[in-house]
Amino acid sequence: MSDNKLEVLNQLKQKIKEASEDENFLEDVFLNNNWFIPKFTKFALNNIADYLLDKEKLENWLNHYDFSSTIPYRIGIITAGNIPLVGFHDLLCAYVSPHQIQLKISSKDLFLTKWLIQIWSQIDSNIVHRLEIVERITNVDRIIATGSNNSYQMFQHYFSKYNPILRKNRTSVGIVRNNITDQEIDVLMDDIFMFFGLGCRNISKLYIEKGFELTRLFEVADKKYAFLFNQVKYMNNYDYQRTLLLLNNVPHLANNFWMLKEDAQLFSPISTTHFSYFDNENVLEQSISEKQEHIQCIIGKDIEYGQAQKPSLFDYADGIDVMEYLKTNI
Numbered sequence: 001m002s003d004n005k006l007e008v009l010n011q012l013k014q015k016i017k018e019a020s021e022d023e024n025f026l027e028d029v030f031l032n033n034n035w036f037i038p039k040f041t042k043f044a045l046n047n048i049a050d051y052l053l054d055k056e057k058l059e060n061w062l063n064h065y066d067f068s069s070t071i072p073y074r075i076g077i078i079t080a081g082n083i084p085l086v087g088f089h090d091l092l093c094a095y096v097s098p099h100q101i102q103l104k105i106s107s108k109d110l111f112l113t114k115w116l117i118q119i120w121s122q123i124d125s126n127i128v129h130r131l132e133i134v135e136r137i138t139n140v141d142r143i144i145a146t147g148s149n150n151s152y153q154m155f156q157h158y159f160s161k162y163n164p165i166l167r168k169n170r171t172s173v174g175i176v177r178n179n180i181t182d183q184e185i186d187v188l189m190d191d192i193f194m195f196f197g198l199g200c201r202n203i204s205k206l207y208i209e210k211g212f213e214l215t216r217l218f219e220v221a222d223k224k225y226a227f228l229f230n231q232v233k234y235m236n237n238y239d240y241q242r243t244l245l246l247l248n249n250v251p252h253l254a255n256n257f258w259m260l261k262e263d264a265q266l267f268s269p270i271s272t273t274h275f276s277y278f279d280n281e282n283v284l285e286q287s288i289s290e291k292q293e294h295i296q297c298i299i300g301k302d303i304e305y306g307q308a309q310k311p312s313l314f315d316y317a318d319g320i321d322v323m324e325y326l327k328t329n330i
Contacts, residue, residue, distance in 0.1 A: 006059070075100070102132050103131060176217075197270060203273065259273070
């Protein structure tokens with residue numbers, strides 16, 4: 001990649017940092033999607049700036065890839081909208097490649113992504129000639145598409161001929177052992193609650209060592225994430241899920257904004273975290289291994305507590321290296 005693109009990305013980093021401190025801008029984002037509260041949008045913007053646009057990190061990442069023999073083609077990108085700018089990494093990969101880009105943005109993230117493209121194009125006017133925002137992907141050579149399980153079926157039907165990268169629902173799990181520290185529990189709460197738990201890197205299921213006192217989790221949650229009680233969309237989900245559990249006499253633990261339910265299922269509803277006990281490491285490994293295709297991250301094993309929502313440039317969704325994909329000639 002040229003030094004010019006590195007400079008562009010450095011300037012983009014500064015603009016994103018400035019936006020993260022702009023209360024009026026963060027409020028505008030929220031008004032366009034009430035799930036994108038200012039606190040979470042600020043967190044997402046700072047993570048992009050600090051982990052994906054840091055010059056030294058970019059140089060190290062780019063040293064692993066060589067596009068000099070790659071023939072430019074047309075790449076289509078379909079983004080999800082579950083968390084702010086969730087498609088940024090795919091877009092960054094495409095930007096540093098030589099390809100033309102068609103971008104289909106989720107309606108849930110339309111305002112923020114269009115803002116990003118606008119400021120990016122002000123820094124690098126060549127984007128106008130390389131990137132097109134579209135309502136429908138057409139006339140491309142390769143596809144990267146992220147969506148729900150239902151969308152995945154549609155993607156397979158329409159895009160299989162493009163040798164695509166297709167992503168469906170995934171979630172993350174956390175391992176809580178008896179020797180976990182109070183500080184680790186503190187940052188574990190971020191892995192659970194950041195973005196209301198809507199990201200594929202959010203923990204929806206905990207594997208808890210027998211003997212661990214569950215009240216330790218609630219004590220920290222009450223101190224750190226009590227503001228969720230004032231978030232209307234989130235609490236509508238909490239009230240609905242709590243009512244279902246109470247009406248059906250399903251055992252669970254709860255404070256006034258979060259529930260823990262013993263359940264073997266990985267995926268849990270908003271405001272609820274499933275958990276299972278373990279007392280044998282081999283059984284734990286086997287249980288996780290059986291569900292591996294649905295798991296994005298294992299926090300407390302592969303990823304340190306508190307780091308789930310701080311992916312690096314090398315942390316490709318579903319473990320598929322997008323840069324290698326873009327390097328390959330059609």
